[in-house]
Amino acid sequence: MRVFLAFVAILASLAAPVMAQDERSGPLRIEITEGVIEPLPFAVPNFVAESAQAQEMAANITRVIAADLTGTGLFREIPQDAHIARVTAFSSPVQFADWKAINAQALIVGGVSVDDSGKVVVKFRLHDVFAGQQMGDGLQFVGTTDGWRRIAHKVSDQVYARLTGEDPYFDSRVVFVSETGPKDARQKRLAIMDYDGANVTYLTDSASIVLAPRFSPGGDRVLYTSYESGFPKIYVLDVATAGRNVLNAADGEMSFAPRFAPNGQTIVYSLTTGGNTDLYQLNIGSGQTSRLTTTPSIETAPSFSPDGSRIVFESDRSGTPQLYVMPAGGGEATRISFGQGRYGTPVWSPRGDLIAFTKQSKGRFHIGVMRTDGSEERLLTASFLDEGPTWAPNGRVIMFARETQGAQGTSSLWSVDITGRNLKQVRTDTGASDPSWGPLQK
Amino acid sequence: MRHLSKALIVVAGLAVSACSNPDRFGDQYADGTGAGGAGAGAVAGTAQDPQSPLYFQQTIGDRVLFAVDQSTLSPTATATLDGQAQWLATNVEYNAIIEGHADEQGTRQYNIALGARRANAVQEYLISRGVSPARLKVISYGKERPLEICSEESCYAKNRRAVTVISAVPTS
Numbered sequence: 311m312r313v314f315l316a317f318v319a320i321l322a323s324l325a326a327p328v329m330a331q332d333e334r335s336g337p338l339r340i341e342i343t344e345g346v347i348e349p350l351p352f353a354v355p356n357f358v359a360e361s362a363q364a365q366e367m368a369a370n371i372t373r374v375i376a377a378d379l380t381g382t383g384l385f386r387e388i389p390q391d392a393h394i395a396r397v398t399a400f401s402s403p404v405q406f407a408d409w410k411a412i413n414a415q416a417l418i419v420g421g422v423s424v425d426d427s428g429k430v431v432v433k434f435r436l437h438d439v440f441a442g443q444q445m446g447d448g449l450q451f452v453g454t455t456d457g458w459r460r461i462a463h464k465v466s467d468q469v470y471a472r473l474t475g476e477d478p479y480f481d482s483r484v485v486f487v488s489e490t491g492p493k494d495a496r497q498k499r500l501a502i503m504d505y506d507g508a509n510v511t512y513l514t515d516s517a518s519i520v521l522a523p524r525f526s527p528g529g530d531r532v533l534y535t536s537y538e539s540g541f542p543k544i545y546v547l548d549v550a551t552a553g554r555n556v557l558n559a560a561d562g563e564m565s566f567a568p569r570f571a572p573n574g575q576t577i578v579y580s581l582t583t584g585g586n587t588d589l590y591q592l593n594i595g596s597g598q599t600s601r602l603t604t605t606p607s608i609e610t611a612p613s614f615s616p617d618g619s620r621i622v623f624e625s626d627r628s629g630t631p632q633l634y635v636m637p638a639g640g641g642e643a644t645r646i647s648f649g650q651g652r653y654g655t656p657v658w659s660p661r662g663d664l665i666a667f668t669k670q671s672k673g674r675f676h677i678g679v680m681r682t683d684g685s686e687e688r689l690l691t692a693s694f695l696d697e698g699p700t701w702a703p704n705g706r707v708i709m710f711a712r713e714t715q716g717a718q719g720t721s722s723l724w725s726v727d728i729t730g731r732n733l734k735q736v737r738t739d740t741g742a743s744d745p746s747w748g749p750l751q752k
Numbered sequence: 753m754r755h756l757s758k759a760l761i762v763v764a765g766l767a768v769s770a771c772s773n774p775d776r777f778g779d780q781y782a783d784g785t786g787a788g789g790a791g792a793g794a795v796a797g798t799a800q801d802p803q804s805p806l807y808f809q810q811t812i813g814d815r816v817l818f819a820v821d822q823s824t825l826s827p828t829a830t831a832t833l834d835g836q837a838q839w840l841a842t843n844v845e846y847n848a849i850i851e852g853h854a855d856e857q858g859t860r861q862y863n864i865a866l867g868a869r870r871a872n873a874v875q876e877y878l879i880s881r882g883v884s885p886a887r888l889k890v891i892s893y894g895k896e897r898p899l900e901i902c903s904e905e906s907c908y909a910k911n912r913r914a915v916t917v918i919s920a921v922p923t924s
Binding site for chain 2: 492493494496519521522540541542562564566567580582584585586587608610611624626630631652654655668670694695697698713715716717719744
């Protein structure tokens with residue numbers, strides 16, 4: 311499924327009825343802070359179908375936009391049956407008083423047309439109801455019918471960015487491991503889906519164990535570990551074609567836990583030889599490898615800082631698994647985790663400010679974040695087994711896997727924002743683990 | 753009788769070599785024999801025949817267990833491994849793959865490394881007892897192939913294991 315999206319600014323902005331500025335100063339903006347927030351109320355009447363075929367799609371697009379925004383926990387939708395004003399044409403003047411009466415602070419109005427060739431045009435405007443003003447330009451997206459969800463996510467991304475001042479993340483994908491079967495006979499397949507669980511595509515069959523896929527910075531390739539050869543080895547897979555190549559390792563070696571550097575060319579991974587696991591890096595283009603750690607302890611789960619200068623990883627050199635940071639080329643490592651318990655799977659935030667991790671303490675697992683020097687550790691979740699955080703492209707939301715206890719235990723994907731709010735399950739048809747959140751799509 | 757026992761060994765050899773890929777999870781799942789790594793699969797031969805892989809698995813003992821987070825061999829483990837080394841010394845037509853496993857308490861990547869440590873501890877011990885390194889391979893499944901699925905120490909204790917899986921020497 312290929313989607314071509316084009317932005318067109320709708321320049322002929324309507325002459326909205328001029329209204330007096332309300333008491334609020336400055337533009338409509340929801341601040342994402344540490345404190346408790348009241349979700350911002352918005353209204354999104356069904357986008358206007360501007361061609362006969364567009365009726366159903368217009369309603370569907372509207373629902374996806376509403377779900378994207380409410381799913382953040384930052385916004386609250388005012389249900390359509392509470393709306394007073396009816397929007398019958400995209401270009402009708404906005405009846406701000408009617409939206410104000412139901413306390414909608416933001417209003418999203420849109421139109422959808424579909425032509426016989428399957429071309430979809432979606433346009434929208436965002437309004438600040440209490441200021442009686444349009445916020446930003448109206449925009450138009452062009453795509454194809456099979457890409458309608460992406461167009462909806464593009465609209466949501468625009469609305470989110472304008473209302474929060476943050477980079478958005480809705481038009482993004484997640485590669486993960488789909489799981490079926492009981493714990494002692496679990497079948498695993500690589501799969502890719504939209505961030506909200508829609509549009510699942512399988513990338514491998516379940517003949518071999520596959521583990522921990524990781525997106526390339528551009529989202530076009532995936533690194534993962536497979537037992538296809540009989541031993542764990544790292545593969546690189548092209549997302550568009552599902553073609554894959556094994557990254558060669560010598561006989562008797564096991565390689566796993568790969569991750570791309572921000573340049574998309576270098577990868578860092580664990581290699582086990584003689585029972586000892588260390589970190590190595592490999593330039594995919596030249597095939598040149600170098601060893602980054604040389605200790606008798608376990609070094610694994612490496613992740614680059616977004617500028618590519620440092621690597622955070624997990625090591626049990628102190629006796630228990632803890633987090634360390636070292637220069638990207640290897641060298642002296644500094645321990646950054648000092649709390650009670652065991653730390654693993656560190657992942658550097660795309661913003662560079664935080665490191666997410668898995669923590670095991672007193673028989674429970676947690677997903678947490680800390681600053682890159684290890685200060686200000688904060689646990690966001692707690693359960694029998696939470697594991698393997700991955701960052702949304704904007705660094706505000708973390709997805710992870712949660713396995714339930716006991717013989718009937720299954721794994722599912724969950725997300726939580728970095729303040730620990732808005733914990734929720736990501737809908738998947740099968741069990742799911744090892745998520746890796748890709749970049750915002752172009 | 754002589755013919756019969758030869759025939760049995762040939763069958764055993766075939767069955768094992770067909771499964772020489774340690775990740776034959778799909779097959780095992782299909783025939784319902786479980787999937788505790790290759791070690792849980794059906795093994796040909798009879799438990800009475802001291803030269804059969806089944807005798808190795810059931811009478812000598814194909815697995816050793818480990819304490820939480822440890823890869824140190826207990827006295828019970830070394831006794832089992834002494835028996836394994838002896839069997840391998842006698843039955844030179846077989847090689848072995850040592851599978852390391854961890855329980856579910858721990859992250860996926862760390863547990864692969866931990867399973868590798870356990871498998872390596874067994875490999876080194878068998879080598880110290882005279883088994884040729886060329887006959888031994890190691891693999892770690894981490895926490896991917898538990899034998900017991902309850903989330904309690906009674907199950908975890910059985911999952912923290914290294915299993916020596918007998919395979920036929922490649923003929924080519």
